[in-house]
Amino acid sequence: MNTLIDAVAVESRKARSAMVLWSTGALLALGVATLAAVVVVAGRGGDPAILAKLGPQAATGDWAALLATAAQVTAAGGLLAFGVGLSWLIGREFADGTVSGLFGLPVSRSDIAAAKLIVFLAWAFAVSAALTVLLLVAGVALGLGAPDSAAMAGLVRQLALGALTALIAVPAGWAASLGRGLLPGIAVTVGVLVLAQVSVLADFASWIPFVAPAFWSIHPDVDSALALSVVPLVPLIFGAATIFVWRRLQLDR
Secondary structure: OHHHHHHHHHHHHHHHOOHHHHHHHHHHHHHHHHHHHHHHHHHHHOOHHHHHHHOHHHHHOOHHHHHHHHHHHHHHHHHHHHHHHHHHHHHHHHHOOOHHHHOOOOOOHHHHHHHHHHHHHHHHHHHHHHHHHHHHHHHHHOOOOOOOHHHHHHHHHHHHHHHHHHHOOOHHHHHHHHHOOHHHHHHHHHHHHHHHHHHHHOOOOOOOOOOHHHHHHHOOOOOOHHHHHHOOHHHHHHHHHHHHHHHOOOOOO
16 A cells, blocks of 8 residues: 555656646636636627527527537537546656656556556646636626526536546546557547547437446436446546556566
């Protein structure tokens, strides 16, 4: 346990000094909040052409429009951002050639992999919390007033969506470990993103773990919350697979 704690401390220091994580997190949080605010402003403008593209919900220009837009963008953009972040956390060791130095440390490689996953989840939750706060600030700044109970429920759902999206991005860590680089992890993230979006648009397979968070966020009025119970299977399975790959990691192949 002590070695795992030490590994988490070291990986945390690496993450805090990593511009990739800072920039990716800032781009997601600021980008989603800004886009959601733009939709509210456009909805208030009442331009028929814009409203036809944004959908009927955008026409309300209220908290519901702000949070619905944020949820839809987070379901896709969040998965990509978190997948890139985890791919970098793990793949950089191979890309930078620092993985060989890890074999000489008094910490097992499985503990190092577990520490990377823990740090990733902490980073992703921090980004999700920052995004939720920015949405609250944006709503107040746009004159939507103090959020009522429905808006507060939407903000909580937004925070939960960010955390759940981070969980289904864990396969990127396994792919980056198996493929020994950033690109395999990013490729798997894109594949999961395509699967989720196609399934949601087709309105089926809400019980697929990769689909459940997006389906739940886009259709909150549908009884889909129970399907979220399968989401933890993704980090459990692929997190264990990542640790297994690192435990058996060899330098010659």
